[in-house]
Amino acid sequence: MSQIDFQAQFNQMSTLLHAFAFNLTKNGEDAKDLYQETAFRAMTNMDKFRPGTNFKAWLFTIMKNIFINNYRKRVKANTIMDSTDNMYYLNSGAVTISNSADSSIMMKELVTMVEKLDDSIRIPFLMHYQGYKYQEIADFLDLPLGTVKSRIFFARKELKELIGKRYVNLAIDFE
Secondary structure: OOHHHHHHHHHHOHHHHHHHHHHHHOOHHHHHHHHHHHHHHHHHOHHHOOOOOOHHHHHHHHHHHHHHHHHHHHHHHHOOOOOOOOOOOOOOOOOOOOOOHHHHHHHHHHHHHHHOOOHHHHHHHHHHHOOOOHHHHHHHHOOOHHHHHHHHHHHHHHHHHHHHHHOOOOOOOOO
């Protein structure tokens, strides 16, 4: 099939493709983006289309696969995986801390305690606290993923012990 024939057939399917894109995305702008990406992929892969087969089905399959791949990327990007113990509120964003005088003093003391940690566990802990994912920390520090997880665990454990020793009189259960 020549490029001119291919484009002519594609133009005939344009209205159907727009409607199908809108049906998938339920959003006008997203539908336009999906249509454009489908057009681009169809044009760049027109050598893979076999003449005599169903052109409409081929285009709809391309569009559907692009939509599914984009959907999976969005879902994966919004998923937070945190398998650590008792850290359910770490990344929720819904937890707020009131800023009273004693909590700011506690925060200053906590920062001092973190600074006293050995660099081997402090750096991964601080990177995780700043929002880096375990794999990003492992790549940045050129360490195995398990090593990064264990160092963060040991930093938490040591901080719990330091806080427990500092605030013996408080009835705080860190377990």
